[in-house]
Amino acid sequence: MALATRTDRRSSIARTVWDSSVGKKTVMAVSGLIMLLYLVVHMIGNLKIFFGPDEFNHYAHWLRTVGAPFMHEEWTLWLIRVVLVAAVVAHAVSAYQLSRRDIRARPAKYVHRRPRASYATRTMRWGGVILGLFIVWHVLDLTTGTVHSGGFQEGHPYQNVVDTFSTWYGDVVYIVAMLALGLHVRHGFWSAAQTLGAGSRTRDRALRATADVLALLLTAGFIAVPVGVMTKVVS
Amino acid sequence: MKLTLRVWRQRAADADGAMSTYEVDGISPDMSFLEMLDTLNEDLILRGEDPVAFDHDCREGICGACSLVVNGDAHGPERTTTCQLHMRSFQDGDTIDVEPWRAAAFPVIKDLVVDRSAFDRIIQAGGYITAPTGAAPEAHATPVPKPDADFAFEHAECIGCGACVAACPNGAAMLFTSAKINHLNVLPQGAPERETRVLEMVAQMDEEGFGGCTLAGECATACPKGIPLVSITGMNREWLRATRKAAGR
Ligand code: HEM
Ligand code: SF4
Numbered sequence: 001m002a003l004a005t006r007t008d009r010r011s012s013i014a015r016t017v018w019d020s021s022v023g024k025k026t027v028m029a030v031s032g033l034i035m036l037l038y039l040v041v042h043m044i045g046n047l048k049i050f051f052g053p054d055e056f057n058h059y060a061h062w063l064r065t066v067g068a069p070f071m072h073e074e075w076t077l078w079l080i081r082v083v084l085v086a087a088v089v090a091h092a093v094s095a096y097q098l099s100r101r102d103i104r105a106r107p108a109k110y111v112h113r114r115p116r117a118s119y120a121t122r123t124m125r126w127g128g129v130i131l132g133l134f135i136v137w138h139v140l141d142l143t144t145g146t147v148h149s150g151g152f153q154e155g156h157p158y159q160n161v162v163d164t165f166s167t168w169y170g171d172v173v174y175i176v177a178m179l180a181l182g183l184h185v186r187h188g189f190w191s192a193a194q195t196l197g198a199g200s201r202t203r204d205r206a207l208r209a210t211a212d213v214l215a216l217l218l219t220a221g222f223i224a225v226p227v228g229v230m231t232k233v234v235s
Numbered sequence: 236m237k238l239t240l241r242v243w244r245q246r247a248a249d250a251d252g253a254m255s256t257y258e259v260d261g262i263s264p265d266m267s268f269l270e271m272l273d274t275l276n277e278d279l280i281l282r283g284e285d286p287v288a289f290d291h292d293c294r295e296g297i298c299g300a301c302s303l304v305v306n307g308d309a310h311g312p313e314r315t316t317t318c319q320l321h322m323r324s325f326q327d328g329d330t331i332d333v334e335p336w337r338a339a340a341f342p343v344i345k346d347l348v349v350d351r352s353a354f355d356r357i358i359q360a361g362g363y364i365t366a367p368t369g370a371a372p373e374a375h376a377t378p379v380p381k382p383d384a385d386f387a388f389e390h391a392e393c394i395g396c397g398a399c400v401a402a403c404p405n406g407a408a409m410l411f412t413s414a415k416i417n418h419l420n421v422l423p424q425g426a427p428e429r430e431t432r433v434l435e436m437v438a439q440m441d442e443e444g445f446g447g448c449t450l451a452g453e454c455a456t457a458c459p460k461g462i463p464l465v466s467i468t469g470m471n472r473e474w475l476r477a478t479r480k481a482a483g484r
């Protein structure tokens with residue numbers, strides 16, 4: 001039997017990836033890992049607040065001159081911002097679309113219910129929404145100062161951080177978001193490894209352990225700052 | 236044993252369904268779950284009622300036809316098929332809920348019977364080899380390394396029952412699809428279609444309206460054949476490889 005000659009056109013790689021549930025999950029994994037990498041660096045940078053206003057503010061100013069003299073002032077910073085915004089948007093859009101597909105695929109619930117999967121797994125969706133809202137608030141609070149409590153001072157991040165964490169709601173919002181982050185990273189890091197095909201039977205324990213350690217370090221490291229302000233270690 | 240059953244009854248695909256309660260008596264602990272349902276059906280027929288429709292064929296755990304969600308678990312509390320589940324797994328006086336597989340891609344036909352032809356179409360999209368096979372070849376003609384043979388066999392165990400879909404909170408068919416892909420993609424006989432197989436089977440899986448994987452792991456827990464969750468990781472790896480290759484060509 002002769003096989004028919006295929007005449008359909010091959011679609012572009014971007015189309016193939018975006019149109020496939022497996023491909024879209026890859027977008028989610030890659031954008032998630034980009035954000036994760038950024039958060040590790042961000043968390044370490046934040047800890048400099050424990051070495052006083054001079055060191056912290058100096059670090060913040062340095063961020064604007066990274067890459068000089070090759071890069072003009074703030075070029076590198078803007079480059080990072082563009083990549084991060086792209087990652088957040090790609091992650092959120094694919095999360096939304098994949099979640100809609102998942103919910104549509106299972107319209108009828110079982111009458112007999114039983115508890116399912118791990119806590120971190122079940123909280124990915126609303127945890128992600130919390131993180132999304134937090135990111136917006138966080139930028140408006142400490143980057144643009146739009147919703148900052150007390151006078152926002154451009155170029156004085158140390159004082160701005162102390163202001164934010166001197167309000168009870170600033171502390172609550174931040175700590176809740178960081179706990180959500182820990183849960184999200186715990187399932188997310190391991191999941192991303194599976195999505196990208198990097199997981200295996202022999203590597204599973206190491207991957208899960210890395211996810212736990214990453215989640216714990218990020219959450220603890222970020223929460224240290226508001227706790228430092230609350231306990232007046234930072235003031 | 237005397238049991239109370241709450242069974243999903245639905246007259247037809249487009250009819251509304253509901254749980255109906257039945258009492259069954261004289262059940263032996265050595266009966267299989269399906270024999271217990273046979274007992275109920277004999278009762279119903281004698282009373283002039285419509286018997287409960289459910290799928291079954293081999294009744295020895297190898298065909299994949301039986302498909303019941305028992306007390307919220309696909310294939311019930313033991314890690315086996317419903318036909319190999321025995322009533323000794325329950326206590327006298329228990330109330331047992333029996334429901335059909337639930338997924339948009341597996342619509343209910345009647346009572347506990349669902350339409351699983353979506354699986355057939357996924358297989359048709361690439362779950363085969365095109366090499367002419369003819370009579371059984373000499374076993375050593377195509378050498379297969381032992382670990383590959385074991386890997387292929389582990390995945391070939393999938394009986395296409397659909398418990399993975401029924402258990403998945405997203406109604407995803409990833410475990411089934413990955414079992415088929417891994418089984419054939421590791422073997423030399425499956426090599427010619429290695430890329431098209433994974434691309435087309437995944438595309439068909441999406442087309443059928445199955446959900447995506449969120450690595451909840453419910454599928455691998457429910458699977459009567461022990462297909463592991465990392466099979467999905469393997470399928471993802473094959474899909475990414477095939478997509479890269481298709482783009483490079
Ligand atoms: C815009 C806010 C966010 C939303 C709406 C969101 C939502 C989600 C959802 C729904 C999932 C899929 C969960 C699952 O598969 O069960 C996910 C996965 C993931 N998220 Fe997020 N998330 C957000 C922010 C973040 C952030 C800030 C990070 C950085 C650490 C991150 C890292 C990840 C990773 C690594 C995955 C795993 C991807 C995969 O399963 O392959 N997410 N996210
Ligand atoms: S992977 Fe397991 S649960 Fe899914 S269809 Fe195959 S045998 Fe059934």
Ligand code: FES
Nearest residue numbers: 294298299301318
């Ligand atoms: S009836 Fe064949 S596997 Fe259960």
